[in-house]
Amino acid sequence: xxxxxxxxxxxxxxxxxxxxxxxxxxxxxxxxxxxxxxxxxxxxxxxxxxxxxxxxxxxxxxxxxxxxxxxxxxxxxxxxxxxxxxxxxxxxxxxxxxxxxxxxxxxxxxxxxxxxxxxxxxxxxxxxxxxxxxxxxxxxxxxxxxxxxxxxxxxxxxxxxxxxxxxxxxxxxxxxxxxxxxxxxxxxxxxxxxxxxxxxxxxxxxxxxxxxxxxxxxxxxxxxxxxxxxxxxxxxxxxxxxxxxxxxxxxxxxxxxxxxxxxxxxxxxxxxxxxxxxxxxxxxxxxxxxxxxxxxxxxxxxxxxxxxxxxxxxxxxxxxxxxxxxxxxxxxxxxxxxxxxxxxxxxxxxxxxxxxxxxxxxxxxxxxxxxxxxxxxxxxxxxxxxxxxxxxxxxxxxxxxxxxxxxxxxxxxxxxxxxxxxxxxxxxxxxxxxx
Numbered sequence: 049x050x051x052x053x054x055x056x057x058x059x060x061x062x063x064x065x066x067x068x069x070x071x072x073x074x075x076x077x078x079x080x081x082x083x084x085x086x087x088x089x090x091x092x093x094x095x096x097x098x099x100x101x102x103x104x105x106x107x108x109x110x111x112x113x114x115x116x117x118x119x120x121x122x123x124x125x126x127x128x129x130x131x132x133x134x135x136x137x138x139x140x141x142x143x144x145x146x147x148x149x150x151x152x153x154x155x156x157x158x159x160x161x162x163x164x165x166x167x168x169x170x171x172x173x174x175x176x177x178x179x180x181x182x183x184x185x186x187x188x189x190x191x192x193x194x195x196x197x198x199x200x201x202x203x204x205x206x207x208x209x210x211x212x213x214x215x216x217x218x219x220x221x222x223x224x225x226x227x228x229x230x231x232x233x234x235x236x237x238x239x240x241x242x243x244x245x246x247x248x249x250x251x252x253x254x255x256x257x258x259x260x261x262x263x264x265x266x267x268x269x270x271x272x273x274x275x276x277x278x279x280x281x282x283x284x285x286x287x288x289x290x291x292x293x294x295x296x297x298x299x300x301x302x303x304x305x306x307x308x309x310x311x312x313x314x315x316x317x318x319x320x321x322x323x324x325x326x327x328x329x330x331x332x333x334x335x336x337x338x339x340x341x342x343x344x345x346x347x348x349x350x351x352x353x354x355x356x357x358x359x360x361x362x363x364x365x366x367x368x369x370x371x372x373x374x375x376x377x378x379x380x381x382x383x384x385x386x387x388x389x390x391x392x393x394x395x396x397x398x399x400x401x402x403x404x405x406x407x408x409x410x411x412x413x414x415x416x417x418x419x420x421x422x423x424x425x426x427x428x429x430x431x432x433x434x435x436x437x438x439x440x441x442x443x444x445x446x447x448x449x450x451x452x453x454x455x456x457x458x459x460x461x462x463x464x465x466x467x468x469x470x471x472x473x474x475x476x477x478x479x480x481x482x483x
Contacts, residue, residue, distance in 0.1 A: 049160075050078045052086035054111070056103055057094025059250040059283045060221075061124060063203040065092045067189035068123075068149040075153060083115050088156055091140075093124035095220055098385035101126060105137060112139035119159060123152050129220035130388070131176040138172070145176040146220070148187050179207075179222030188231055192238045198246065198436045198445075198463045199281070200239040204232055204268045205251030210286065212313075213324040214356065214384065214392040217252060224256040232268050236275050245463060246305075246434055247272055250283035255290060265289060266297045273301040278465060279434065279448060281305040284351075287327045290335060299342040306343035307450040310335075311351040315370025316363040319356055322395070329370055336374055347377040347422075347449035354411055355384045355404025357395035364407050368414055377422045377449075379415030383408045423473045426451060430483055433468050435461035444477070452477040 051072050055065035068090060069079055080086040089111045093104040104126050111120055121142040127134035128145045135143060142159055144152050159173055187206070207222040208215075239247060249268055251257060257265040272280040280303055287310065298304050310332075314320050317328050340346050352371060354364065371379060383404035386393040433453045435445040438460030445461075446452055454477050455468050468480035 049088065050080040050086040051088045051090065051156075052080045052083045053090045053092065054083070054107060055092040055124070056100060056107070057092075057096065057125065058252075059201055059248065060203055060206065060252055061092055061094055063191070063201045063250060064124070064146065064149060064189070065090075066191050066201070068092070068152055070191050071149045071153045071189075072156075075157070083111050083118070086115065086118055088119045088121065088160075089115060090121045090123065090152065090156075092146075093122060093126035093134075095124075095126040095129045095216060095387075097382060098387075099382070101130075101133070108137050108139050119156065121152060121156055125217075125220035127176050128179070129216045131174070134176070135174055140172070142173045143176065144173075147177060147179070149189050151175070179219070188227070191235065192242055198244070198434060199248055199279075200242075200244040200246070201248045201250055201283075202232060202235055202239070202272075203227070203251060204249050205254055205257040205265075208253045209256065210253065210288075210326070211324060213322065213395075214353070214387065214390055216387040216390055219389060221252050224253055224259060226257045226259070226261050226263065227268075228261070229263065229267060229271060233271060233275075236272055236277075240275055240277065243463070245277060245465065246279040246281060247277050248281040248283060253286050253288065254283055255285050255288040259289075264294065266294050269298060269304060270301065273303050277303060279303055279305050281307060281450070284309040284311060286311060287325075287332065287335070292338065295338055295342050305448045305450070306339075306346040307349070307448070308339055308346060309349045309351075312371075312374075313351060313353050314356065314359075314363075315352070315367035315374075316359075319359055319363050319367070322358060323353075323356060323392070329366075333370075333374060345449050347451065348374070349378040349380070349450075350374075350376050351380045351382070352411055352415075353382060353384050354407035355399040357384070357392055357398050359384075359399055359407075368411060371411070371414060372418065375418055375422070376415065377451075378419050379411065381408055381411045381415060419476070420473070423451070423476070423478055426470045426478050427472065429470050430467055431470060431478075431480070432465050433480075434465050435463065438462060453480055454478070455480045455482050457482065 094100040122140035123144045204227045207224045209224045255265045431447045433445040437444045443457045444454045467483040470478045470480045472479040
């Protein structure tokens with residue numbers, strides 16, 4: 049049978065979706081390129097914002113329209129955090145939690161056996177088990193291949209203990225738990241043998257890796273760097289545990305990519321305290337300075353939320369000024385949206401939607417200016433590009449610090465690393481000539 053997968057959200061969710069894909073493929077299923085060609089469609093959801101929930105609902109309903117006869121499975125973070133809301137999406141035949149990829153395979157195959165002669169609305173399967181920190185451990189779901197990609201992702205950590213006042217992730221993902229180095233090493237060997245030149249280590253709160261097994265978040269990075277990959281990259285970071293010693297260990301790794309995505313959320317200390325973020329703007333700025341001193345080509349990117357409850361215009365202006373002071377290489381901006389079950393949802397007054405949207409627009413504009421200045425500073429440099437796509441005679445890939453680069457060519461150079469001289473900036477990417 050054919051199955052189609054669609055994921056929303058972060059790189060951890062992307063990894064989990066790839067793990068499900070491999071589970072089904074190993075069980076004899078074929079993965080369809082289009083939903084219309086599949087008998088089963090799996091939507092791996094995100095619930096970090098209200099917009100994420102909206103996109104999940106939209107995709108479930110879209111797949112029902114384009115494939116009315118398919119069995120639709122809804123899994124991921126939305127059912128885990130809000131099982132009642134997921135249950136209301138009656139276009140989904142199976143609603144499952146995000147605790148283990150093999151569970152989705154088991155539920156799907158059982159559903160198909162039970163309903164071989166047809167199905168009715170009352171036949172829906174709802175199977176969501178809440179996270180329980182006393183019983184949980186890191187789910188081992190090793191992957192050997194990543195569909196159509198030149199870089200492989202490895203999940204080394206899951207869950208979060210921070211309980212930021214706006215965030216539902218501890219409910220959706222459970223408490224922080226780490227993967228064993230032995231398991232990480234086995235998967236690294238597998239993907240190295242498959243020909244991947246770059247590996248990305250990801251987690252919900254990557255810097256909390258090791259707090260439950262006596263290790264440091266630098267340990268899996270050092271392990272990956274020792275195994276012959278051209279590039280080792282990490283996913284998003286929180287402020288936790290990035291000590292001077294950890295920075296020194298990373299700076300000693302020649303194949304470690306100096307790209308740091310560290311969520312700021314706000315550049316105002318008063319707002320950070322309301323958010324239950326455990327750092328000040330001064331501490332965050334000092335860390336950025338240390339990273340740029342240790343890694344001259346470092347790219348520091350971030351997330352910023354606008355319109356958090358009680359945020360005044362003056363507090364927003366502080367965030368805007370702080371973002372310009374840091375000079376982030378890229379800013380992901382989004383308006384605050386209340387998450388039921390979080391403390392921030394109960395704060396009053398909530399900022400009006402129009403104000404949140406307008407502040408979001410201003411922050412995006414400032415971020416674009418900072419981004420454009422960063423890209424233009426690359427002109428005249430020679431960079432190493434891992435080539436990924438080739439279309440209409442143009443190769444596109446990324447540098448070590450994840451700057452997008454395009455150059456014209458008569459061949460693809462797929463999965464090759466080439467030197468490129470940067471000569472211009474166009475459409476949020478550097479343009480160069482192969483040297």
